Amino acid sequence: MPRLTRDFFDRDVLDVAPELLGVTLTHGGVTLRLTEVEAYAGSGVDPGSHAFRGRTPRVEVMFGPPGHLYVYFTYGMHWCANLVCGPQGQASAVLLRAGEVVDGREVAAARRPGASERDWARGPARLTRTLALGRAENGLDACAGEAAHLDAPAAPVAAERIRTGPRVGVSGPGGDVATYPWRFWLDGEPTVSPYRPGVVRRRS
DNA sequence: CATCCGATTTCCT
DNA sequence: GGAAATCGGATGG
Numbered sequence: 001m002p003r004l005t006r007d008f009f010d011r012d013v014l015d016v017a018p019e020l021l022g023v024t025l026t027h028g029g030v031t032l033r034l035t036e037v038e039a040y041a042g043s044g045v046d047p048g049s050h051a052f053r054g055r056t057p058r059v060e061v062m063f064g065p066p067g068h069l070y071v072y073f074t075y076g077m078h079w080c081a082n083l084v085c086g087p088q089g090q091a092s093a094v095l096l097r098a099g100e101v102v103d104g105r106e107v108a109a110a111r112r113p114g115a116s117e118r119d120w121a122r123g124p125a126r127l128t129r130t131l132a133l134g135r136a137e138n139g140l141d142a143c144a145g146e147a148a149h150l151d152a153p154a155a156p157v158a159a160e161r162i163r164t165g166p167r168v169g170v171s172g173p174g175g176d177v178a179t180y181p182w183r184f185w186l187d188g189e190p191t192v193s194p195y196r197p198g199v200v201r202r203r204s
Numbered sequence: 205c206a207t208c209c210g211a212t213t214t215c216c217t
Numbered sequence: 218g219g220a221a222a223t224c225g226g227a228t229g230g
Contacts, residue, residue, distance in 0.1 A: 038223070040223075048223075049223090050214095050222095050223080053215085053216090056214080056215070057214090057215095058213085058214060058215085072213090072214095072222095072223085073212075073213060073214090073222095074212090074213080074214090074221095074222050074223075074224070075210080075211080075212080075213095075221095075222060075224050075225080076210065076211030076212035076213075076222090077210070077211060077212075077224085077225085078222095078224050078225075080223060080224080082223085095223055097223085123224070123225070124223065124224075125223095125224050125225065126224090126225075167223070168223070168224095169222090169223055169224075170223065196224085198223090199221095205229105205230085206228105206229090206230085207227105207228085207229085207230100208226105208227090208228085208229100209225105209226100209227090209228105210224105210225095210226095210227105212222100213221105213222085214220105214221090214222085215219105215220095215221095215222105216218105216219090216220085216221100217218085217219085217220095
């Protein structure tokens with residue numbers, strides 16, 4: 001199971017995202033096999049991206065080197081994690097939406113009291129809770145091998161199992177953002193999160 | 205299945 | 218100052 005290196009992420013986000021399916025991410029004593037991700041393209045080109053309007057303190061790490069974690073806080077209580085992709089300076093990233101716990105079950109169970117195993121990482125904020133990702137991990141190099149690391153699947157994922165569709169909870173000016181088929185998941189995996197359309201925001 | 209509402213940051217106005 | 222937020226748990230039909 002080869003370790004993923006920075007070169008893996010230093011490519012177009014739309015090439016990287018589907019290849020992350022089946023990859024394992026290990027952090028905080030738990031290993032997760034990714035079953036669902038979403039691509040967010042670069043600054044200025046993707047209205048759904050946090051980096052769309054350019055550099056702000058929050059999205060600073062998105063403009064940095066590929067292979068680092070962009071972890072942000074939202075809805076007053078949730079953390080979500082992305083992996084920065086290349087080319088550097090473009091600020092593209094892949095949101096980690098769901099996965100299956102393949103190691104560290106005891107630790108995961110303790111972090112998600114009352115939740116069924118299927119739900120441990122079924123959704124981006126549940127995923128960060130199970131892996132113990134938060135403010136401290138923002139900017140962490142996931143290719144440096146220490147606190148966090150990623151491993152390619154033992155056997156490559158069959159292309160026929162990869163599905164695509166619109167991103168979850170994404171909408172924006174112009175409306176067509178919500179139709180980009182930039183969500184990728186593995187067909188038949190119970191850990192894939194239920195689809196929720198984005199709420200149409202109105203201009204005030 | 206649909207709706208509601210939390211609890212806080214971030215960034216735009 | 219204030220709306221919106223890459224969401225999730227609870228509750229009601």
